Amino acid sequence: MPAMEIDETLQLFLEEARDHLRDIETDLLAIETETGPADVDLVNKVFRGIHSIKGAAGFFGLNRIKELSHSMENLLNRIRNLEVVPGRTAIEALLKSADVLSSMVEDPSRSEDVEIGRLLELLRDANATRSKASATVDIPDPQGRVIFRIPEDDLELARKGGKNLFVMFFDMVKDIDAKGMHPLGLVKELEKTGLIVESRVAHDADGNLLGDAGFVPFHVFYATVLDHEMTCLLTGLPPSSVVAFDGERKPVAAGKLVAAAKKAAPKPSKRASQAAPPPERKTAPSTPVADPVVTESDKPEPEAIPAGATPRGAAQGNTSPSSLRVNVKSLDRLMTLAGELVLSRNQLVQKVGSKNIAEIQASSQGLSLIISELQEAVMSTRMQPLSMVFGKFQRVVRDLAQDLGKEIRLEVEGEDVELDKAVIESIGDPLTHLVRNAVDHGIEMPEIRERSGKPRQAVVKLHAYHEAGKVVIDVSDDGRGIDTDAVREKAAAQKLVDPQHLANMTEKELVNLIFLPGFSTAKVVTDISGRGVGMDVVKTNFTKLGGVIDIESRQGRGTRIRVKLPLTLAIIPSLLVSVQDETYAIPQVNLVELVRIPAKDVRNRIERIGDALVMRLRGHLLPLLKLSQVLGIATPTFVHPESGEQKPDRRTRVDDRRGPRERETPEEKERRRNADRRYHSESAINIAVLSAGTFQYGLIVDRLHESEEIVVKPLGSHFRNCSCYAGATILGDGRVSLILDVVGVTRYMNLSDVAGSDRSRDEESRHRQKLRDAQSMLLFRVAEHEQFAVPLSLVSRLEVIPRASIEKIGGRRTIQYRGGSLPLLELSEVSQVHPLPDQDEYFVVVYAVGGKEVGLIVSRIVDIVEASVEFDESTFAQPGIIGSTILSNHTTLLVDLYDVVKTSLPGLVKAPELDAGRTGKVLVVDDSPFYRRQIAGYLKECGLEVVEAVNGDEALALLETTGGIGLVLTDVEMPVMDGLELTRRVRSIESLRHLPVVAITSLSGEEAERRGREAGVDGYLVKLDREKILAEVEKLLLRRGHR
Amino acid sequence: MIRSQSAGGKTSVAPEGNVGTQEAEQLAKAMEDAIAQGDEVAVDLSACQALSSSAIGAMIACHNALRAKGSRLRVHGTGEEILRLLRIMQLDRHFDMA
Structure with missing residues (x-):
C-alpha cells in the first residue's frame, strides 16, 4: 500500500464516515430491541450510511473498508427486505464489523492490514439464517379479537412506499346503505387510494339475524397513503371505526393510545409474546430527544434548514448534523467584531446622551460599518463554493x-x-x-x-x-x-x-x-x-x-x-421597483439590465405581435410584461409629471399611447394639445430586463428605485399558490415588500411556451455550433463605410506606412520593404468597392502567395474578432470577395486574398495541375456548406473531382460506397462524428488504412494539432488557406500516385 | 323485483336489477318464507346488477338460519362484479357458490 496522502477529499470522506458510524451503534441496538418486523426507516438509515462508506472507500482504493462495508450492506439489505430477522447473531456481527470499520476509518493508512476474514464469516453466517417464510401476523380488532391472519410478506408489501395501515370497521347497514353507498362502490373507492390487504364480512358476528335489518360488520385491513383523518373522510366512518395498525401486535386508535394499550391485551402472537414493546415506540425517535421547548431554546441557532423541513428531520432521528466545523480564524474575527460592536454601542449610547447630532452620526456610521463586516463574516463562515x-x-x-x-x-x-x-x-x-x-x-x-x-x-x-x-x-x-x-x-x-x-x-x-x-x-x-x-x-x-x-x-x-x-440564510441584493404605491424586490441575480424608453421612442421600440408586447433590443425581440397586469391591478394610475397628482391611466396599450378617443371631452382634447404629457420625460417607460432561466423578458414597472440587500423571509403557507412571489422582506423604512419570483411570473403569465423555449434552445445550440467554427478575423476598412475581413491566420504581418514611401513603378505601387520591394495591391483594383481615401498613413496587410509576399493597402484596421464564419456567398460575391456576413454589427465583406493576387498579379499564382483520373477523387467533409464549397472550389480549379459529406458518419458511408477516393479533407468539429473520430475509423479499416487524411480546421494551436496527429491525420491545415491546402493536397496525391 | 319459485323442497329466489334496501326486505321475506317451509334456498343472481348492504345482510341472515339446519345458502348466476364483491367480503367461502 503506497503512503497514504491525506488530501482534502479524503479528509472529507473520513469525516463523513465518522459521522455515519457515530450513530450506527445506537441504531443497531434499537433495531435489535424491536420485536416486530424491523423498522424499515432505521434499517434504511444504517444501510445508507454503510453504503456511502462503501462507495467512497471504493474510489479511494481502501479495499478492506470496502469489502467489509459491502458485506455489512448485504446483510442489512436482507434485513431490510425482511429476509433475515435482525436477531442476536445478525446484530452482533454488524456491531463487531462497525467497531472494526470505525478503527479502520480512524487510521486509513493501516486499514489494508486489518484482518477481516472472521468478520466476513460472521456476516455470512448471519446472512444465512432465514426468517420463516410462512410467518403470519395476527390483526386484531379493538376488542382484541383476531380478525385477520396475514402472511408477513403481504404485510410488508402493503407497508412499502410508506403506506399507513388501518383496520376499518363498517356496519354495512349503518355505514354503507344508510349513507346511500353501494358496497361495490365503496370497495372501488378504497382501491383507488390504497390496497385492500384483507377484508371480510363477519358473517357469524351476531348469530342469526333473520328478519332483523340490524348489524352486519364488514372488516377491511387497508393500506393507504392517506392519513387517519383522510381515511375517515374517504370512508365516511367515525374515527373510532378506523384503527391504525402500527406494525405491532396491537392496533392503536388515534387519540386513544393509552386506553387502547391498557385495555386491548391482544391475543399474543408468536413474536409479540417475547417482549411487549411500549406502544409509543413509533412516535419516539430512536435516540432520546429532550422536551421540544428546551430544544428550541437550547440550540443557539438551528441548522439553516428551512422551517418546513425541520420537523421531519427531527422525527427521523438525529440525521441532520447539529454542529458545524468553523475555521478558528473566522471565529476569532467574529469575536473581534463582536467586541468592536460593543464598544461602538457604548460610544453611541454616550453620544446620544450628549445630543450632539454630528457625533451621533459619526458613531452610527462606524456602527453600520461594523455591522456590515459582521454580517459578512457570519455569512462567510457558512458560505462555501x-x-x-x-x-x-x-x-x-x-x-x-x-x-x-x-x-x-x-x-x-x-x-x-x-x-x-x-x-x-x-x-x-x-x-x-x-x-x-x-x-x-x-x-x-x-x-x-x-x-x-x-x-x-x-x-x-x-x-x-x-x-x-x-x-x-x-x-x-x-x-x-x-x-x-x-x-x-x-x-x-x-x-x-x-x-x-x-x-x-x-x-x-x-x-x-x-x-x-x-x-x-x-x-x-x-x-x-x-x-x-x-x-x-x-x-x-x-x-x-x-x-x-x-x-x-x-x-x-x-x-x-x-x-x-x-440559498439558506438568504440575504440577497435586490433591485426595488414599484407599481403605484407598492414596492417590490427583484433579485439581482435575475436582473440583466435596465432599459428606459423615452416617451417619443415608445412607438418605434415597442411593438405588438398578436397579443404579446415585444421590444426591440439590439436586434432581438424581447417579450414584455406589465407588472401592473401581472399583479392584476384593475385600474392602473399614473402620476402626472407636472402636478404630481395620481390619475387613472386610460391607456390600454403600451405601444399605443392614445387613450380611447371617443370618451374624450372637448376640454380634454384642448388640454392635451397644449401640454402633451406623452412627451414629458416622466412618461418614459421603465423596463427591467430579467433572465428567467432559458430566456429573457422585460418587465414594465412604474418606477425603478435603488438596489438594497434584503433579507428573504418565507411567505406564509397561505401564499403557497402565489407563484409570482418568492418571498417577502422588510425594507429600510419598515415597510413590507414582496419579492418577485422572476420565473414564477412567466409561468403565471404563460410567457414561456414550449415552442419558445424549444426555439431558444435551438438558437443556443446553433450559437454553440457557430462558436466552434470560430476563427479570428481581421477587420479593416478601405473607404470608411465599407468593412472587410480576412482570416487572421492568412496574414503574415501588419505594417504602417507613410504615403510618401509608396513608389509607383510601371503602373504598380510598391514599397521598399525588408531589403526588397513589396508589391502593394488595392482592393478597388479588383473588386467593385470604394477606392482608398487620401491619407498620410496607410496600413498594409502583408500576406504570402506562391512564396512571395504582397501587401494589401487599407485605410484603417478596425479590430480582430473571434467570429463564426458562415458567409452569404450570393449577395456580394464578385472577384476578390468571397461573400458577406455581419461582424461587429456591420455588413462585412470577406476578402479572397488569393483571388486579389490572381487578378492583379497573375504571374505570382501557380495552381497545381492535377489529373483526377490518376490521383483519384477528393472527399471533402465539413458541416458548414460555406467551407465545403470553398474547399471544393479550390480543388475543382485544379482539375480534381470532389465528393462532399457533412459529417464523419456520412463520410465513412461514402468511403465504403464510392470507389476511387484518393484523399480525405476533413473539418475537425462536426456533429454526429467529428473529424478526429473519422480519422481513427479510417485508420482502423484495413482497406483504408493508407488513405491520406488532412484535417482542415479553424482550431489552430499546438494542442489541437497534437490531438490531430494522435488520431492519425497526415496534415493539419487552417481553413481558407488555399495555397497551403492545395500544396498539401498535391503532395499527398502525388505521393500516393507514385506508390 | 324478486321472483321466487318453489318446487320439490327447493326454493329459488331471483332478485332482479338493483337490489336496494326495499328490495332487500322483499328478498329477506321470500327467503324467510322458504326456510319456514323447510325448503333448501338458492339465490339466482343472474338478473341482479347490484347488491346493497341490506341485501347482503339478508343473504347472510338466511345463510346463518340455514346453517343451523345443517344446510347452506346456494348462490348462483353471479356476475363478475358481484362475485368480486362476495370474494372481498369472503362470503364466497361460506355460501355454496355454484
Whole structure:
C-alpha cells in the first residue's frame, strides 16, 4: 500500500464516515430491541450510511473498508427486505464489523492490514439464517379479537412506499346503505387510494339475524397513503371505526393510545409474546430527544434548514448534523467584531446622551460599518463554493468509467456558486449518487453508443447556477435515458404502485417512480450504484434541505436531473421597483439590465405581435410584461409629471399611447394639445430586463428605485399558490415588500411556451455550433463605410506606412520593404468597392502567395474578432470577395486574398495541375456548406473531382460506397462524428488504412494539432488557406500516385 | 323485483336489477318464507346488477338460519362484479357458490 496522502477529499470522506458510524451503534441496538418486523426507516438509515462508506472507500482504493462495508450492506439489505430477522447473531456481527470499520476509518493508512476474514464469516453466517417464510401476523380488532391472519410478506408489501395501515370497521347497514353507498362502490373507492390487504364480512358476528335489518360488520385491513383523518373522510366512518395498525401486535386508535394499550391485551402472537414493546415506540425517535421547548431554546441557532423541513428531520432521528466545523480564524474575527460592536454601542449610547447630532452620526456610521463586516463574516463562515463538492467528481467519474470500461468526460460548470455550508455538506452524498447513477446506469458502453450514432465518449455534466434566488444544480448525461417500460414493469413486479394507476401514468410520472424506496431498474446489482438505494435516499436528502428534485429523461438521448436548492440564510441584493404605491424586490441575480424608453421612442421600440408586447433590443425581440397586469391591478394610475397628482391611466396599450378617443371631452382634447404629457420625460417607460432561466423578458414597472440587500423571509403557507412571489422582506423604512419570483411570473403569465423555449434552445445550440467554427478575423476598412475581413491566420504581418514611401513603378505601387520591394495591391483594383481615401498613413496587410509576399493597402484596421464564419456567398460575391456576413454589427465583406493576387498579379499564382483520373477523387467533409464549397472550389480549379459529406458518419458511408477516393479533407468539429473520430475509423479499416487524411480546421494551436496527429491525420491545415491546402493536397496525391 | 319459485323442497329466489334496501326486505321475506317451509334456498343472481348492504345482510341472515339446519345458502348466476364483491367480503367461502 503506497503512503497514504491525506488530501482534502479524503479528509472529507473520513469525516463523513465518522459521522455515519457515530450513530450506527445506537441504531443497531434499537433495531435489535424491536420485536416486530424491523423498522424499515432505521434499517434504511444504517444501510445508507454503510453504503456511502462503501462507495467512497471504493474510489479511494481502501479495499478492506470496502469489502467489509459491502458485506455489512448485504446483510442489512436482507434485513431490510425482511429476509433475515435482525436477531442476536445478525446484530452482533454488524456491531463487531462497525467497531472494526470505525478503527479502520480512524487510521486509513493501516486499514489494508486489518484482518477481516472472521468478520466476513460472521456476516455470512448471519446472512444465512432465514426468517420463516410462512410467518403470519395476527390483526386484531379493538376488542382484541383476531380478525385477520396475514402472511408477513403481504404485510410488508402493503407497508412499502410508506403506506399507513388501518383496520376499518363498517356496519354495512349503518355505514354503507344508510349513507346511500353501494358496497361495490365503496370497495372501488378504497382501491383507488390504497390496497385492500384483507377484508371480510363477519358473517357469524351476531348469530342469526333473520328478519332483523340490524348489524352486519364488514372488516377491511387497508393500506393507504392517506392519513387517519383522510381515511375517515374517504370512508365516511367515525374515527373510532378506523384503527391504525402500527406494525405491532396491537392496533392503536388515534387519540386513544393509552386506553387502547391498557385495555386491548391482544391475543399474543408468536413474536409479540417475547417482549411487549411500549406502544409509543413509533412516535419516539430512536435516540432520546429532550422536551421540544428546551430544544428550541437550547440550540443557539438551528441548522439553516428551512422551517418546513425541520420537523421531519427531527422525527427521523438525529440525521441532520447539529454542529458545524468553523475555521478558528473566522471565529476569532467574529469575536473581534463582536467586541468592536460593543464598544461602538457604548460610544453611541454616550453620544446620544450628549445630543450632539454630528457625533451621533459619526458613531452610527462606524456602527453600520461594523455591522456590515459582521454580517459578512457570519455569512462567510457558512458560505462555501460548490467546488468543495464538485471537486471530487472528476476522479469519481474517471475511476468509475475505467472500472466499467466506459469513455466519459465530466464537464463542470458553476463550481464557484456558493451555498451555505450546511447545504454543501449535505449534498455531497446525494450528488455522488446522482453522478454514479449517471455513469453506471445512464451511460452506455462505447460500442453501443457508436452503434446508435453517438460519440464514443459520453458527457456527464454538472452545472450549477442561480435562478430566482435558488441554486440549481443540473446533473445530466447523454446516455440511454430512462426506459419507462422497464420502470413500469419493475414497479408492477415489485408492486410498488397499484397496477391500475400504473397504466394511466404519464411518461414523466413513470420516470419519477424511480424515487420510490427499493426501486432500481438496473438489471445487475453492482457495487457501484447499489441495489435500489440511491434515488429515494437522494430525494429524501434533498427534500430535507428544502430542495426540489426533478427528472427529465428522453429515451436514447439522456437524462437530466435538476435539483433546486434554496440559498439558506438568504440575504440577497435586490433591485426595488414599484407599481403605484407598492414596492417590490427583484433579485439581482435575475436582473440583466435596465432599459428606459423615452416617451417619443415608445412607438418605434415597442411593438405588438398578436397579443404579446415585444421590444426591440439590439436586434432581438424581447417579450414584455406589465407588472401592473401581472399583479392584476384593475385600474392602473399614473402620476402626472407636472402636478404630481395620481390619475387613472386610460391607456390600454403600451405601444399605443392614445387613450380611447371617443370618451374624450372637448376640454380634454384642448388640454392635451397644449401640454402633451406623452412627451414629458416622466412618461418614459421603465423596463427591467430579467433572465428567467432559458430566456429573457422585460418587465414594465412604474418606477425603478435603488438596489438594497434584503433579507428573504418565507411567505406564509397561505401564499403557497402565489407563484409570482418568492418571498417577502422588510425594507429600510419598515415597510413590507414582496419579492418577485422572476420565473414564477412567466409561468403565471404563460410567457414561456414550449415552442419558445424549444426555439431558444435551438438558437443556443446553433450559437454553440457557430462558436466552434470560430476563427479570428481581421477587420479593416478601405473607404470608411465599407468593412472587410480576412482570416487572421492568412496574414503574415501588419505594417504602417507613410504615403510618401509608396513608389509607383510601371503602373504598380510598391514599397521598399525588408531589403526588397513589396508589391502593394488595392482592393478597388479588383473588386467593385470604394477606392482608398487620401491619407498620410496607410496600413498594409502583408500576406504570402506562391512564396512571395504582397501587401494589401487599407485605410484603417478596425479590430480582430473571434467570429463564426458562415458567409452569404450570393449577395456580394464578385472577384476578390468571397461573400458577406455581419461582424461587429456591420455588413462585412470577406476578402479572397488569393483571388486579389490572381487578378492583379497573375504571374505570382501557380495552381497545381492535377489529373483526377490518376490521383483519384477528393472527399471533402465539413458541416458548414460555406467551407465545403470553398474547399471544393479550390480543388475543382485544379482539375480534381470532389465528393462532399457533412459529417464523419456520412463520410465513412461514402468511403465504403464510392470507389476511387484518393484523399480525405476533413473539418475537425462536426456533429454526429467529428473529424478526429473519422480519422481513427479510417485508420482502423484495413482497406483504408493508407488513405491520406488532412484535417482542415479553424482550431489552430499546438494542442489541437497534437490531438490531430494522435488520431492519425497526415496534415493539419487552417481553413481558407488555399495555397497551403492545395500544396498539401498535391503532395499527398502525388505521393500516393507514385506508390 | 324478486321472483321466487318453489318446487320439490327447493326454493329459488331471483332478485332482479338493483337490489336496494326495499328490495332487500322483499328478498329477506321470500327467503324467510322458504326456510319456514323447510325448503333448501338458492339465490339466482343472474338478473341482479347490484347488491346493497341490506341485501347482503339478508343473504347472510338466511345463510346463518340455514346453517343451523345443517344446510347452506346456494348462490348462483353471479356476475363478475358481484362475485368480486362476495370474494372481498369472503362470503364466497361460506355460501355454496355454484
